[in-house]
Amino acid sequence: MDGHPHFPGIGLRNLKSAFSAALCAAIYFAIDRNPTFACIGAVYGMGNDMGHSWQQGGNRIIGTIIGGFLGMALFWLYLCIDPPGDQRVLLIPLTFVGVVVLICLAQMFHWPTAVQPGSVVLCIILFNTPVDTYVSYAINRMVDTGVGVAVSMVINGLLPRERLDRWKDALLARRG
Numbered sequence: 001m002d003g004h005p006h007f008p009g010i011g012l013r014n015l016k017s018a019f020s021a022a023l024c025a026a027i028y029f030a031i032d033r034n035p036t037f038a039c040i041g042a043v044y045g046m047g048n049d050m051g052h053s054w055q056q057g058g059n060r061i062i063g064t065i066i067g068g069f070l071g072m073a074l075f076w077l078y079l080c081i082d083p084p085g086d087q088r089v090l091l092i093p094l095t096f097v098g099v100v101v102l103i104c105l106a107q108m109f110h111w112p113t114a115v116q117p118g119s120v121v122l123c124i125i126l127f128n129t130p131v132d133t134y135v136s137y138a139i140n141r142m143v144d145t146g147v148g149v150a151v152s153m154v155i156n157g158l159l160p161r162e163r164l165d166r167w168k169d170a171l172l173a174r175r176g
Contacts, residue, residue, distance in 0.1 A: 017046040020152040041148020053156045057149035063117030064145040068138040071125030075134045085131035
């Protein structure tokens with residue numbers, strides 16, 4: 001060991017993740033939409049195989065849906081208490097309630113690993129969304145995440161590791 005950091009190799013999952021995110025970005029730029037959450041969904045949705053993709057993508061989609069609807073409900077409650085939406089400090093207890101409910105819902109639906117992505121969406125809706133667009137914002141995040149996860153699943157389905165390994169072996173055999 002020479003004490004220098006070793007740069008890891010670039011594997012197939014790495015390349016498929018990058019391709020999925022780039023494809024989402026291209027699709028979203030073509031329709032003049034911000035690709036951020038679709039790209040995040042694409043990276044979350046890429047697994048070692050389709051089973052892992054379903055698990056990872058499912059975590060992200062289920063979490064985003066739970067966090068999105070919960071965020072909308074809590075933001076609506078906040079606006080009932082403070083219609084102009086000026087007293088943002090009121091969101092602190094709603095965040096506490098939201099995280100507790102989110103964890104309970106994730107467990108109830110047997111997706112405990114959906115808590116982290118769900119809490120991200122919940123907090124974004126509560127703290128980073130304009131008062132007049134919280135519903136459309138939350139729905140757009142759910143749709144964008146679904147698109148990203150779907151793109152990764154399609155890429156993973158079309159380019160399973162076994163197929164890519166065969167192509168790689170055939171290419172190496174030609175060179176050797």
